[in-house]
Amino acid sequence: MTSPASALLFLHGVGGGHHAWERQLPYFAKLGYPSHAWDQPGYGESPPVEPYDREQVSAALLRLIDALGGAPVVLVGHSMGGLLAQEVYARHPAAVKALVLCFTSPAFAGGDSDFTRQFLAARIDPLDRGEGMPQIARRLMPAMRGSKSDPAGLALAEKIMSGVRPDTYRKAVRLLTTFDRRKELADIKVPSLLIAGSEDRTAPPKVMEKMAQRIPGSEYVLLEGCGHLGPMDQPAEFNAALESFLRRHAL
Numbered sequence: 001m002t003s004p005a006s007a008l009l010f011l012h013g014v015g016g017g018h019h020a021w022e023r024q025l026p027y028f029a030k031l032g033y034p035s036h037a038w039d040q041p042g043y044g045e046s047p048p049v050e051p052y053d054r055e056q057v058s059a060a061l062l063r064l065i066d067a068l069g070g071a072p073v074v075l076v077g078h079s080m081g082g083l084l085a086q087e088v089y090a091r092h093p094a095a096v097k098a099l100v101l102c103f104t105s106p107a108f109a110g111g112d113s114d115f116t117r118q119f120l121a122a123r124i125d126p127l128d129r130g131e132g133m134p135q136i137a138r139r140l141m142p143a144m145r146g147s148k149s150d151p152a153g154l155a156l157a158e159k160i161m162s163g164v165r166p167d168t169y170r171k172a173v174r175l176l177t178t179f180d181r182r183k184e185l186a187d188i189k190v191p192s193l194l195i196a197g198s199e200d201r202t203a204p205p206k207v208m209e210k211m212a213q214r215i216p217g218s219e220y221v222l223l224e225g226c227g228h229l230g231p232m233d234q235p236a237e238f239n240a241a242l243e244s245f246l247r248r249h250a251l
Contacts, residue, residue: 006097006251007073009065010037011081013103014172015137015161017043020078022156023235024242031243038064040084042168052171054178058088065095072097074251076242078230079104079203080172083179090184098191098251100242103203103230106211107180116177123173127166137161146199146233148225153232185214192218193245195238197226219245 008028010021018037028035039046041060049056061084065073074097077085082104089096108116126136137158145154192215196208205222212220221241223234231238245251 005031005033006246007034007036007068007071009061009068009073009075010035011061011075011077011084012037012040012043013079013081014169014176015140015157015164016078016081017160017164019156019160020232023153024076024231024239027239028243033246034068036064036068040081040172042165042171048168048171052175054084054087054175055091057084057175058091061088062092062095074098074100074246076100076102077104078102079228080176080179082203083108083176083181086181086184086188087179089188089190090181093189096190098193098246098249099188100193100195100245101208101211102195102238103197103200103208103228105203105207106182106185106214108177120173120177124170127170133164133166133169134158134162141229144202144228146197146223146225146227146229149227149229149233150235153229153235157229157232182214185211186216188215188218191245191249191251193221193242194218195221195223195230195241197228197230197233198222198224199226200228200230202228 012020018039021037025035041057042048049060072095075085082101085099141157194208194212196205198205209220212218223237226234
């Protein structure tokens, strides 16, 4: 590379953590990209924030960007991480050099509706009934893989979700339902890549394709046979799409 490569900051989903990016971090680091994956507040060793809302979680991410040197970074967000990437760009656009929005949407579908209440019940009621995170992970994660899924990816996803603290999971699930940056899509001015899975039922490709059409100059990649686990489902294909985007834009 003729110029210093951009720093990549990977953001995980609601059942994730920084280990979700184990197949990306060494790959891009070897290519010369400073590569980092965060644990959202309350995940891993990251301290919680109160209130657990978009403002405080976004501020925590901005503090990490500052700690990494303060230069604009490429945000690579999976699912909830993609929503957070949009949120941070809307609040602090100077901190973002490019956006890679993966298996995500511009807003939580349903907003304040019966759908939202049903979603919350489906995700949180099992905890209220005494189920542990490992039980929830074993039930949820297999339904999120695709037909062309790396078996090791599913095992990793289940392991990571099993280790999420229940109190953090409750807060993150509720946080997820508050995101809505649909009106700001047209205001995104940085290079943007959207990656969807043809078999993703959580963030359907039709939703992501429509989202891409509303972001000026954005690029859209569809991974065939890929489910919602995305970077864990098809790590090689995901890495190739991201690498191509970074090279085309000299990031």
